[in-house]
Amino acid sequence: MSNTPDQPPPSLVKIPPTESATRRSFFAITAAVVAGSIAVLTPIGVGLAAFLTPLFRKSKSPEVRIALLDQVPDDGMPRYFPVVADREDAWTRYPAQRVGAVYLIRLAGEEKPTAFTAKCPHAGCFIGYTPGAKVFQCPCHTSAFNLDGSRVNGDAEVAPRGMDALPVSIRQAKTGDGNTIAEVWVEFIDFQTGHKEKIPTA
Amino acid sequence: MTKLFQSLGDWFDDRAGVRKLIHESLYEPIPGGARWRYVWGSTLVMAFVTQLVTGIFLWMAYSPSTQTAWESVFYIQYEMNGGWLLRGIHHFMAQAMVVLLAIHFLQVVWDGAYRAPRELNFILGLILMLIVLGLALTGYLLPWDQKGYWATSVGTNLASQAPVVGPDVKKLAVGGSEYGHQTLTRFFALHAGVLPGALMAFLVLHIALFRRHGLHARKPDHKLDSMFWPDQVLKDSIAALAVLTVVLGLTIYFRGAELTAPADPANPYDAARPEWYFLFLFQFLKWFPGELEVWGAFIIPGLIMAVLFVMPWIGRTRTGHLINIALLCLLLGGAAALTAQAIHEDYFAAWNSKEDILKADDPVLAARYEASERFLNAKTEAHREAERVIELAESPQRIPPTGALSMMYDDPLLQGPKLFAQNCASCHNFVDPSKPAEEQPHAIVNAKPTAPNLFGVGSEAWALGILNPEKIASAHYFGYEGSPFVDGEMATYVTDTFGADISDEQKAKAKEAFAKIAEALEAEAALPTGPKLNEERKNRIAEGRALMTGGLSEMLDSGMSCTDCHKFHDTGDLGSAPDLTGYMSREWLLAFVRNPAGERFYGDNNDRMPAFGPHDNPQLNQLDDKSLGLIVDWLRGDWVRVSEPVEAE
Ligand code: FES
Numbered sequence: 001m002s003n004t005p006d007q008p009p010p011s012l013v014k015i016p017p018t019e020s021a022t023r024r025s026f027f028a029i030t031a032a033v034v035a036g037s038i039a040v041l042t043p044i045g046v047g048l049a050a051f052l053t054p055l056f057r058k059s060k061s062p063e064v065r066i067a068l069l070d071q072v073p074d075d076g077m078p079r080y081f082p083v084v085a086d087r088e089d090a091w092t093r094y095p096a097q098r099v100g101a102v103y104l105i106r107l108a109g110e111e112k113p114t115a116f117t118a119k120c121p122h123a124g125c126f127i128g129y130t131p132g133a134k135v136f137q138c139p140c141h142t143s144a145f146n147l148d149g150s151r152v153n154g155d156a157e158v159a160p161r162g163m164d165a166l167p168v169s170i171r172q173a174k175t176g177d178g179n180t181i182a183e184v185w186v187e188f189i190d191f192q193t194g195h196k197e198k199i200p201t202a
Numbered sequence: 203m204t205k206l207f208q209s210l211g212d213w214f215d216d217r218a219g220v221r222k223l224i225h226e227s228l229y230e231p232i233p234g235g236a237r238w239r240y241v242w243g244s245t246l247v248m249a250f251v252t253q254l255v256t257g258i259f260l261w262m263a264y265s266p267s268t269q270t271a272w273e274s275v276f277y278i279q280y281e282m283n284g285g286w287l288l289r290g291i292h293h294f295m296a297q298a299m300v301v302l303l304a305i306h307f308l309q310v311v312w313d314g315a316y317r318a319p320r321e322l323n324f325i326l327g328l329i330l331m332l333i334v335l336g337l338a339l340t341g342y343l344l345p346w347d348q349k350g351y352w353a354t355s356v357g358t359n360l361a362s363q364a365p366v367v368g369p370d371v372k373k374l375a376v377g378g379s380e381y382g383h384q385t386l387t388r389f390f391a392l393h394a395g396v397l398p399g400a401l402m403a404f405l406v407l408h409i410a411l412f413r414r415h416g417l418h419a420r421k422p423d424h425k426l427d428s429m430f431w432p433d434q435v436l437k438d439s440i441a442a443l444a445v446l447t448v449v450l451g452l453t454i455y456f457r458g459a460e461l462t463a464p465a466d467p468a469n470p471y472d473a474a475r476p477e478w479y480f481l482f483l484f485q486f487l488k489w490f491p492g493e494l495e496v497w498g499a500f501i502i503p504g505l506i507m508a509v510l511f512v513m514p515w516i517g518r519t520r521t522g523h524l525i526n527i528a529l530l531c532l533l534l535g536g537a538a539a540l541t542a543q544a545i546h547e548d549y550f551a552a553w554n555s556k557e558d559i560l561k562a563d564d565p566v567l568a569a570r571y572e573a574s575e576r577f578l579n580a581k582t583e584a585h586r587e588a589e590r591v592i593e594l595a596e597s598p599q600r601i602p603p604t605g606a607l608s609m610m611y612d613d614p615l616l617q618g619p620k621l622f623a624q625n626c627a628s629c630h631n632f633v634d635p636s637k638p639a640e641e642q643p644h645a646i647v648n649a650k651p652t653a654p655n656l657f658g659v660g661s662e663a664w665a666l667g668i669l670n671p672e673k674i675a676s677a678h679y680f681g682y683e684g685s686p687f688v689d690g691e692m693a694t695y696v697t698d699t700f701g702a703d704i705s706d707e708q709k710a711k712a713k714e715a716f717a718k719i720a721e722a723l724e725a726e727a728a729l730p731t732g733p734k735l736n737e738e739r740k741n742r743i744a745e746g747r748a749l750m751t752g753g754l755s756e757m758l759d760s761g762m763s764c765t766d767c768h769k770f771h772d773t774g775d776l777g778s779a780p781d782l783t784g785y786m787s788r789e790w791l792l793a794f795v796r797n798p799a800g801e802r803f804y805g806d807n808n809d810r811m812p813a814f815g816p817h818d819n820p821q822l823n824q825l826d827d828k829s830l831g832l833i834v835d836w837l838r839g840d841w842v843r844v845s846e847p848v849e850a851e
Contacts, residue, residue, distance in 0.1 A: 054373045054384065071824060080624070082468060089268060089382035098468030122495075123359040125352070126470030128576070131628070139472035139576050140356060141488055142569070158491040176818050190379065194363035196493055201369075201379040 061189040061200070062086070066102060069170060069182035072113045078103040078129050078136070078147060080118070083188050102166065102186055103129060103136070105147060115166040115186045116149050122159040124193045136163065164191045164198055226413075228431035233419040235426060236433035240417065241441035242306040248442040249299045250405070252449075253337075254398065256292040261394055264344070266386040269605035271346035272464040276595055276606065279461050290453030296338055298449050300479045303331050304534075311513065311530050314523050315418035321514035323411040326404055328510055333401045340393035342477060346386065348584055351465030352474030355381060360487070360499050381467060463587040464606040472580030475548070482540035485547075506533065550574035590616055597844045618836020621829050622646060622656075625814070629653035635667075635678050651682045653811065659837050660727030660786030665720035671697045686809050691767065692779070699758055708759075715749050715757060719764070722746030727786035731839045750782070776801050791834045795825075 062085040072079055080103055087097040106113035116136075118126050125140035135152055136145040138159065144152040149163035167187040172180040192199040215221045232240070263282060265274040278285040307327070310316055316324035343354040362372035377384025428434070453459075462471075476484050483503070490498030509516075509529065517523040546553075551574035559571045591610055595601050602609055610616055622632060623646055630653045632646040633639050639647050645657075655678040658664040667673040674680055674696050680687035687693060699712050722743045724732055733739065745753075751773040754763030765774030770782040780803045784790045793800070796815035799808035815823040815830055825833075835841060 052374065054376070054378045055370060057378060059379060068824060089380070090378070090384050092268070092383065100468065123356045125356065125472075125474070128472070137573075137576075139470070139573065139580070140474065142573050153491075156491055158488060158495070160491075160493050160495070192362060192369060193359045194495060199369075 061187055062099075064099075064186055064188050065171075066115070066184045066186050067104065069113075069184055072104045072106045072184060074106040074108050074110055076105060076107045076147065077131070078105045078116075080129060083186070085188065100188060100190075101126065102188075103127075103163075104168075104184060112168055112170055113184060114149075115168045115184075116163040117166055117188070117191070119164070119190070119193070120159060121161045121164055121191065121193055121198075127163065160194060160196050161198065164189075228429070228435075230413065230417070230430035231427050232417055232430055232434055233427050235428040236430075236437050238437055238441070239309070240434060241438050242302060242309060243412070244438035245441050245445050246299065246302050246306055247405070247409075248438075249295055249302060249445060250401065252295045252446070253292060253299070256288055256295070257394065257398070259288055260292055264390075266344070266390040267383045268346065268386065268465075269603070271344060271386050272461075272606050273595075273601050275345040275347075275461060276592065276601075279458060280592060280596060286458035287453060290456070290458035291449055293459035294449045294452045294456075296341060297477070297479070298445055299334055300338065302445070303334060307331065308530065308534070310418075311517075311526055313418060314517060316514040316517060318514070318518075320411075320415050320418065323408060323415065324514050325511060326408045326411065328507075330401060330404050330408060332507075333397055333404065337393060337397050337401070338477060338479070340389045340397065343389050344386070344393060345461055346465045347462040347588075348465055348469075348471040349460070349462045349474065351381065351467075352471040353476045356474060357476065360495070363495055364500055365496060381465075461588065461592070462584050463591050464610060466607055466610070471584060473548075473577050473584065475544075478541065481544045482537040485540040485544035548574055548577045551578055587616060593844045594842060597842060599842065612832075613841060614832045614835035615841040617829075617832045618841075619644065619646060621825075621833045622836065625825060625829075626656070626833070629810070631655040631678070632657050634658070635676075651677055652684055653682060653809070654679050656837055659791075660724065660729050661732070662720045662724040665723040666717065668692070669696055669716040669720060671700045686807070690807075695760060695762065698760055704759065711757060715746075715754060718742050718746035719750055719754075720746070722750060723782070723785050726782065726784050726790075727838070729786075729838055729840070777805060779807075780804060786838070788834055788838060788840070791837065792830055795830055795834065796823075 064083050064085045066081045066083065067079075071081075080101060082098045083100045083102055084096050085099050087094045087099050101118040103116045103118060104113040105116070116127075120127050120138040120140065120143060122138065122141055122143050125138050127136045127138045127143075127145065129136050134147065136147070138144070141158045143157050143159035145159070145163050146152055149165060151157040151159055151162050166189060169185045169187075171183050171185050173183050175181050190201045192201050211221075260278065263274060263278045263285070265271065275289070278289055280286070282288075310324065310327065339354070339357065343350045358372050358376055361375065362368045364371060373379060375385075375388060377388045475481065487495065487498045490496075513526050515522075517526045547570060551571050554571065556571065559567050587610070590613065591606055594609055594613060595606060619632075622630075626632075627646050627648055629648070629651060631648045631651045633655055634642055634645065634657050635655060639645050668679055674693050675688060677683075680690065680693050700709055704712075721739065723746075725735075725743045735743075747770075749757075750764040750770055752763050752765065755761050755766065764770060764782060767779040768774050768782045769776050780794075781790070794803050797813040798804050798811040799806070799813060804811075812824065814825040815827070817823050820826050
């Protein structure tokens with residue numbers, strides 16, 4: 001049943017419009033567009049809503065016990081400590097995970113150490129420190145920071161700001177024998193990389 | 203039979219019009235005849251089809267989540283039949299595609315094939331190129347290994363710097379504020395669904411337009427026209443085969459694509475670099491410090507892309523065309539130079555000797571050397587880690603449900619050296635004294651130790667060292683800086699036993715006795731690497747024990763045996779020297795590191811060693827129980843051994 005030459009395929013058949021048909025066709029077109037759009041856009045909208053979930057999630061920065069105060073002698077030298085906290089990733093909860101690292105530095109005579117997160121403010125690599133060195137160094141794009149966290153080369157450094165200091169508190173804990181022992185706690189805030197200002201990610 | 207096929211064909215053609223379609227696609231006239239220079243577009247299609255096929259098979263084995271991504275890729279790579287080949291082809295064909303794209307693009311610009319009426323198709327081509335680069339970028343993360351993880355995270359962090367929308371875009375791509383399950387599911391959906399779908403759609407348009415305008419013959423010479431089928435198809439097929447051969451060659455040469463250690467968010471990978479074809483961008487970014495980065499990451503690349511898109515209009519005139527070519531050469535040359543520079547910086551330490559750099563006394567060179575050294579070290583270290591994790595995953599223990607990363611964290615061989623370096627190495631060494639340190643890649647050297655060398659603790663050789671007058675006074679044992687033990691009772695006892703006034707015969711006897719004691723002490727440690735027990739050895743150990751608990755006193759001038767100071771099982775008392783019961787066993791060492799100044803160990807004689815875990819509440823301790831266990835197990839050589847065959851009892 002092939003098409004005979006004198007019978008054009010259906011798509012090419014032209015139906016001449018009539019008066020009432022033009023009026024009717026306006027409604028038809030509007031209705032078709034509206035109905036069709038709803039049919040197509042609904043699944044897209046629902047999908048997008050799910051896809052955008054991360055924008056609506058807020059996470060809290062954990063308060064983390066980092067070390068005993070005794071572990072940070074007041075010699076002005078940075079000491080590296082992993083940050084261990086519970087971490088949630090979508091459906092998984094990881095108890096006591098290393099979520100990052102901090103450097104604690106206590107200057108002579110100071111009671112409270114300063115805490116720097118090891119995350120590079122440039123693009124988030126881990127800033128390294130070789131014991132005894134005078135600077136911190138980021139391995140990724142070779143940013144260097146002084147021991148007070150400032151950038152060695154100032155604005156000529158690829159990192160847009162100095163190392164991020166974190167709020168530190170000293171808490172007293174009870175030992176088994178009834179004495180107290182000083183602990184260093186840090187609020188482990190995650191900052192956005194690449195900006196001049198410290199903007200928390202969460 | 204032929205008749206049946208004939209009528210089947212007719213039936214089909216009637217309804218679908220396939221014959222016309224096939225005819226149209228195969229009998230495309232080629233002005234000037236088939237030529238090799240026309241093969242590039244086809245090889246790209248072939249490369250894409252290869253990616254589609256290998257990709258779908260990889261998909262059948264891949265599982266995107268942080269506990270299964272690396273693990274499933276490991277399974278593909280090391281356990282599935284020819285899995286390494288499948289993954290290798292996918293990996294290297296992706297790189298071939300980038301190269302082919304560059305050639306194809308270059309040729310189109312060179313030949314001016316973008317001029318009217320082909321502008322639109324040129325733009326489609328550029329879009330296709332961006333999609334392919336997107337596929338490369340998303341694919342790099344999927345194995346969830348250190349390399350991909352850290353390289354991609356640097357990339358997405360850069361993306362977050364895009365003006366205004368950056369942070370939100372990053373959050374959406376990453377699926378949260380941190381990398382995790384949702385990052386993988388999203389990247390995978392992009393890599394296997396969205397981008398290939400878009401690529402196919404644009405490819406159909408690209409080819410349709412190409413057919414509409416016909417082939418752009420450069421200089422329609424006077425050779426006869428020919429048809430696409432079979433002349434050009436033959437050339438295309440040969441070229442495709444050549445590409446595949448190169449890809450296979452690379453795959454076999456590199457034994458498939460690399461799989462580094464599982465991604466560890468807490469352990470940065472200092473050698474994180476993007477794939478080689480993105481290296482130039484990576485290097486380019488270094489020019490834009492701080493806030494200027496937006497320029498390097500977005501504005502300039504954006505402008506360059508914009509120029510590429512308007513090339514067909516620039517190229518309308520002859521000068522414009524020459525400008526385009528010049529521009530392209532500049533871009534490619536620049537990218538090549540940047541790539542070379544990036545590689546040169548990374549491998550600087552491998553290509554220059556340290557002495558030369560030090561002699562030059564140039565802080566810039568020194569810093570470059572250091573950075574490169576760190577890069578190279580990170581690479582070797584990651585390599586070692588990967589080997590070990592893969593070895594463990596292949597062992598009968600397999601990967602636990604918590605994933606390969608937790609397996610890594612539980613392995614004394616991997617964690618021990620790190621923990622030792624962090625907590626012990628500021629005082630202790632870990633070097634085999636019988637070999638030069640340079641020959642020991644895994645040695646942890648402290649040039650000025652203030653405590654004994656802990657290499658081989660608990661072994662017979664180590665115990666023999668304490669009982670040797672030269673060795674006990676050396677820095678490996680009690681001769682370290684500021685040691686109170688170098689003139690202590692133990693050292694004096696050993697030195698006196700072999701003193702100048704002792705007869706040779708007596709010395710030989712003492713030596714023989716000490717050898718037995720060393721064996722008895724090793725039996726206390728029960729190291730997993732210790733020698734097998736046979737009757738003879740058992741007898742010697744028994745003799746050693748008897749010597750320790752009194753036998754020695756009858757033999758030596760000093761009239762003392764071990765238990766006159768030490769406690770050993772039921773003989774002797776605690777309080778003056780460490781307990782030798784279970785000496786250097788796991789339990790003994792753990793208790794010792796927890797509190798070396800305890801009554802069972804050095805008590806008041808303890809020299810500077812901190813108590814790492816004196817409290818029952820682990821929160822109050824300097825080291826948690828797990829880390830303590832890992833250090834002790836590592837010191838004792840107690841880890842899962844796979845590569846060395848286990849001797850049958
Ligand atoms: S991430 Fe630290 S310098 Fe780039």
